[in-house]
Amino acid sequence: MSERLTRDYHIGEEIGRGRFGAVYRCYSRDTGEVFAVKSVDKTYLNDAEDRDCAEREAKVTQIAAAGNPNVVQIHAAYEDESSTHLVMDLCDGGDLFDRIAAGEGAPMGEEDAAAVMAAMMEALWICHRRGVAHRDVKPDNVLFDGEGRLRLADFGSAECFGEEGTAMRGVVGTPCYVAPEVVAGRDYGEKVDVWSAGIVMYIMLGGIPPFYGETVEEIFDAVLRGNLRFPTRVFGGISPAAKDLMRRMICKDVSRRFSAEQVLRHPWITSGGSATCVANLT
Structure with missing residues (x-):
């Protein structure tokens, strides 16, 4: 030492x-x-x-x-x-991966998941305003301190992208959570974090990732296809508002994918996970 x-x-x-x-x-x-x-x-x-x-x-x-x-x-x-x-900071309240694993595959309630998403997206919104993209958002990097407050951690893969719209390059992140534009080797922006956060939300509510495979190559192929589904056996009890937000976050078209700020304004977030529809969403 x-x-x-x-x-x-x-x-x-x-x-x-x-x-x-x-x-x-x-x-x-x-x-x-x-x-x-x-x-x-x-x-x-x-x-x-x-x-x-x-x-x-x-x-x-x-x-x-x-x-x-x-x-x-x-x-x-x-x-x-x-x-x-x-x-x-000491974060001795465990991480989000531990909390998901403790459910042994059982979905997290929408109100609990919304509280996690609100805090995580608030952290990312501030990061993005300062020109920082995390680039490895996943449950293992979402920690909780002794008071239960969420703390986003591990900025070892993060990048400063400077002026809005400045592109980044490089395949970084964790296969199940990485955005398709990263896998494709294209230039990309901070919205890669929104995609990854959407995957985290999907896993919290469904207990499984939306894109998976036996190898990294198979996972990347699934990510590139981006065929987002909500199996009834898993998501039958999940509200349309939650599914709507996930579709807007896990969206292959980056121009249509929500920003962190837009996620924070979504009815499912503002209602604390109690919104059942998005009729008033503009």
Whole structure:
């Protein structure tokens, strides 16, 4: 561990592990406040893309997180010869993947799902206004703090797209959640996050992903076809308003796909998941 890090913080037990390193509970030696520290082992950064991912996370997270209550905040950053260390908010309430898995495939109620979607889309709306696209929205990256507040995390794949309409490139993200324009290798914008968030909503309400396969190639083929269905056996009890919002988010035509701001204005969101129709939607 960095000498400066251990001077400022007492490092506790490991609470998580990822591709490049581990996350530990830590305590401020000045205030006793509890945080998490994400330590990335540089020896795991095998290529330029991995190194760029690790270096970008602190910078982009600080842009996205400032004054954004639903994004994990970075409080300090340290670096030594072997590792980088980011001191962040402690989110010990688990992640959205855990909450979905706890239902053992049973759908989440619409009101609970709407609360998650409202907080997540609020976080993304602020990110997009600041020119940041997350590019890896999925249940594993949606955390909850000790008070139950949603915190969007892991900006290692994020990109700053600057002026509105500036295109990004590169196949990043997780196969089941990635947007078709990413898979196709085309230029794309921040609406890739809206597609991914729509997939998260579909899984919360249905317990299954809309596009799947035995291999990454099969999943990508399904994503490119974009044949969105709502099987009656799974979605028979889901409101037309919820299905309408998912269609507008999981929309292959990017020009017709909702923005994060439009999602927040949809009746299903504004009603807290209680809207049953969208007759007044313009």
